[in-house]
Amino acid sequence: MARILAVDGEPGVERVLRGLFGGSGHEFVSTSDGRSALRLLYRVRPDLVLLGVELPGVDGWSVLERVRDLADLPVLLLGAHDTVSAKVRGLRAGADDYLAKPFSCSELLARVEALLRRCAGAGAGGAAGVFDDGLVRVDHRTRVVTAAGREVELTAIEFRLLTTLVRHAGAVLSLGQLLAAVWDDPAGVGPDRVKFAVLRLRRKLGWGGRDSPILAVRGVGYRYRAAPGRVRAHGVSGVVPEMS
Numbered sequence: 001m002a003r004i005l006a007v008d009g010e011p012g013v014e015r016v017l018r019g020l021f022g023g024s025g026h027e028f029v030s031t032s033d034g035r036s037a038l039r040l041l042y043r044v045r046p047d048l049v050l051l052g053v054e055l056p057g058v059d060g061w062s063v064l065e066r067v068r069d070l071a072d073l074p075v076l077l078l079g080a081h082d083t084v085s086a087k088v089r090g091l092r093a094g095a096d097d098y099l100a101k102p103f104s105c106s107e108l109l110a111r112v113e114a115l116l117r118r119c120a121g122a123g124a125g126g127a128a129g130v131f132d133d134g135l136v137r138v139d140h141r142t143r144v145v146t147a148a149g150r151e152v153e154l155t156a157i158e159f160r161l162l163t164t165l166v167r168h169a170g171a172v173l174s175l176g177q178l179l180a181a182v183w184d185d186p187a188g189v190g191p192d193r194v195k196f197a198v199l200r201l202r203r204k205l206g207w208g209g210r211d212s213p214i215l216a217v218r219g220v221g222y223r224y225r226a227a228p229g230r231v232r233a234h235g236v237s238g239v240v241p242e243m244s
Contacts, residue, residue: 002116005044006030007037007063008052008078017050020105034058038066048115053079061093068094072155074115092196096157131166133226135213136205138166147205157182158201165214165224174221198222
């Protein structure tokens with residue numbers, strides 16, 4: 001089972017989370033403020049973080065920014081506002097999911113288990129082989145990504161997004177296909193989730209503006225434009241599911 005770190009300033013929420021995840025067999029660790037959360041991140045090394053936005057002292061946004069600098073692990077934000085703008089802000093800041101309070105315990109548990117499955121799948125190197133077109137080199141077995149001669153550290157979601165795009169280089173993948181293949185969630189927050197993940201991926205790889213091989217196809221989705229005549233792919237395969 002997973003080790004879960006919960007960071008929330010509301011005692012009632014902490015009690016609910018402890019009962020929910022303790023009863024599900026997960027190892028549960030909690031704290032009520034951002035500074036101790038960052039210390040626990042080093043000591044506990046959780047598999048997933050449940051992060052409240054409203055925290056005393058260092059707020060959840062600052063904690064999320066620091067977590068993204070330190071670790072590659074899923075973060076689910078627990079916010080007070082059930083609005084599109086709040087969800088978009090969370091995704092743009094690097095969260096993997098967002099759930100507003102008050103929340104359904106069954107929905108929270110389902111979302112956490114989905115995040116853990118996605119990250120386990122990404123870490124298992126579901127596709128064997130290496131993709132290399134001179135712009136980016138992706139080793140699916142070791143999860144090492146190199147661009148412009150430098151190794152780039154990606155989150156599990158970013159790695160799945162990149163590998164999905166390069167496996168289908170030249171093909172246009174719809175937003176629904178990307179949500180299903182990368183997030184295992186064709187509904188979810190929808191297009192904004194894909195948009196901001198692509199923006200973060202481009203930024204990490206140093207691909208800006210017209211120089212980026214990840215192209216937006218207006219009204220449809222995205223495609224990866226491989227460098228002509230330079231693709232070397234060994235044992236790389238995959239199928240993106242069709243969406244109705």
